Amino acid sequence: MAKMDETLTMLKDLTDANGIPGNEREVREVMKKYIAPYADEITTDGLGSLIAKKVGKEGGPKIMVAGHLDEVGFMVTAIDDKGFLRFQTVGGWWGQVMLAQRVTIVTRKGNVTGIIGSKPPHVLSAEARKKPIEIKDMFIDIGASSREEASEWGVRPGDMVVPYFEFTVMNNEKMLLAKAWDNRIGCAIAIDVLKQLQGVDHPNVVYGVGNVQEEVGLRGAKTATYKIQPDIGFAVDVGIAGDTPGISEKEAMSKMGKGPQVVVYDASMVAHKGLRDFVTDTADELNIPYQFESIPGGGTDAGSIHLTHNGVPALAITIATRYIHSHAAMLHRDDYENAVKLIVEVIKRLDREAVDKITFE
Numbered sequence: 001m002a003k004m005d006e007t008l009t010m011l012k013d014l015t016d017a018n019g020i021p022g023n024e025r026e027v028r029e030v031m032k033k034y035i036a037p038y039a040d041e042i043t044t045d046g047l048g049s050l051i052a053k054k055v056g057k058e059g060g061p062k063i064m065v066a067g068h069l070d071e072v073g074f075m076v077t078a079i080d081d082k083g084f085l086r087f088q089t090v091g092g093w094w095g096q097v098m099l100a101q102r103v104t105i106v107t108r109k110g111n112v113t114g115i116i117g118s119k120p121p122h123v124l125s126a127e128a129r130k131k132p133i134e135i136k137d138m139f140i141d142i143g144a145s146s147r148e149e150a151s152e153w154g155v156r157p158g159d160m161v162v163p164y165f166e167f168t169v170m171n172n173e174k175m176l177l178a179k180a181w182d183n184r185i186g187c188a189i190a191i192d193v194l195k196q197l198q199g200v201d202h203p204n205v206v207y208g209v210g211n212v213q214e215e216v217g218l219r220g221a222k223t224a225t226y227k228i229q230p231d232i233g234f235a236v237d238v239g240i241a242g243d244t245p246g247i248s249e250k251e252a253m254s255k256m257g258k259g260p261q262v263v264v265y266d267a268s269m270v271a272h273k274g275l276r277d278f279v280t281d282t283a284d285e286l287n288i289p290y291q292f293e294s295i296p297g298g299g300t301d302a303g304s305i306h307l308t309h310n311g312v313p314a315l316a317i318t319i320a321t322r323y324i325h326s327h328a329a330m331l332h333r334d335d336y337e338n339a340v341k342l343i344v345e346v347i348k349r350l351d352r353e354a355v356d357k358i359t360f361e
Contacts, residue, residue: 004169010034010191011176012167014184018106020073020090021213023160024048027069031187031210038194039208049224050210054194056202056347061355063347064207064230064312065193066221066301067186067237068214071179072325074161076105076140079151083144085114087161091215095135097326102164103140109154114140114161163327174257174333181329183214185319185336186236192340193347200344203351204231211301218268221301225308231355232275232313233305234343238331239263239293239318254320256332259289260339263316266295268303272313274358279315279346288342293318313358317343 004012013034019027028050036042039052050069072091079085085105098116105112117140118133140161144150165179178184190208197206207228212220214237225233239261242252254261262280264271283290306314317339322330 008169011178011184011188014187015167015178015180017184018104018160018162019070020075020160020162021070021216021219022090023106024069024210024212027184027187028210031069031191035191035194035208038191038198045220045223045227047220047223048212049220051224051228052190052194052208054197054206054208056197056204056206058205060204061231061350061352062205062207062228063350064209064225064228064233064305065190065343066209066211066224066233066235066305067188067190068183068220068301069187069210069212070215071162071182071184072215073163074103074140076155076157076159076161078157079147079155081147083142083146083150085140085142085150085155087140089135090160092325093135094325095132095138098135098138099133101327104162104164105140105142105155106160106162107154107156112142112153112155113164114142117141165328170330175330176333177328177330179327179329181321181331182238182324185238185321185331189236189336189339189343193343196340196344197347200348202348204347206347214301218299218301218304221304222308225305225312229309230305230312232350232358233302235300235302235305235314235316236339236343237300237316237318238321238324238329239295240324241320241322244322254291254293256320256322256330257334258291258320260335260342261291261293261318261320263293263295263300263302263318266299266303266316267297268299269306269314269316271315272306272358275313275315278349278354278358279317279342282346282349283342286345288338288345290338290342291320
């Protein structure tokens with residue numbers, strides 16, 4: 001087992017925390033613990049997004065660096081008379097990654113372990129076996145014998161259900177496997193950006209943010225951005241890694257370990273051209289690796305950030321990640337560290353003049 005350094009301990013704490021959309025408190029507390037030492041002020045918006053403010057220059061441009069606190073998961077919608085749970089997906093799930101997976105039901109009385117089940121293939125017709133089981137035909141088994149017993153354990157409709165997975169450093173110690181990289185890695189980047197700006201002269205006011213409810217429509221980013229009113233917004237999130245068998249470069253170009261992704265286009269936003277150029281020029285000048293990415297089938301919090309108030313020049317900077325929206329995803333530590341480095345260097349250069357030039361480009 002790899003030795004856990006400070007960074008790995010933080011990443012483990014962040015990914016181990018349970019928080020689906022609308023239930024982010026536990027994650028917010030972890031992020032707050034790690035970001036507080038580097039912030040001048042910590043506030044939340046009315047939905048529970050965490051906003052950590054660090055003043056470099058009073059009255060300077062406001063720069064928002066936002067990850068999201070929530071992860072995809074499920075919600076208990078009903079308990080049947082035999083004690084099995086019916087559930088709703090919260091965020092995007094593909095049925096093929098769900099069956100026989102362990103989950104944690106977070107109740108008022110504590111955590112309850114469950115497993116996602118369905119009818120076994122042995123009782124299905126040959127025809128039915130060829131088709132994937134639909135999510136609506138799955139249930140969660142918590143080992144209860146009745147509705148009453150499940151209720152006694154504290155399980156109620158509305159409780160969140162979270163994938164269970166153990167944080168793992170792979171044999172190649174740069175490869176990190178965990179649940180909820182989407183998007184605890186963005187939260188970690190926001191923390192580290194504030195940490196690396198400690199004692200550094202920067203001509204602006206930086207906000208490290210953990211937004212709520214990204215996975216259900218970029219919701220918390222709307223309210224947090226409205227509260228901050230930034231001049232420039234960065235969403236830090238995960239992107240698609242295109243380096244596993246069967247994926248063509250046409251489908252996904254990015255490779256793990258080749259640098260953060262600069263997202264030029266996704267379903268929620270066309271990247272701001274002036275900001276994109278400013279970021280890539282900075283990376284080129286300092287030899288920080290990066291890759292271009294377009295994600296026509298997904299969006300990031302930048303989609304909400306750029307539409308707030310009069311509009312905010314925004315860009316998504318993402319980490320190529322394998323197997324997102326499942327129990328376990330994998331990313332490369334170098335990409336994470338280079339994303340932090342790039343954003344810190346960009347922030348050092350974002351004075352009023354640079355921001356005005358970007359805005360009106």
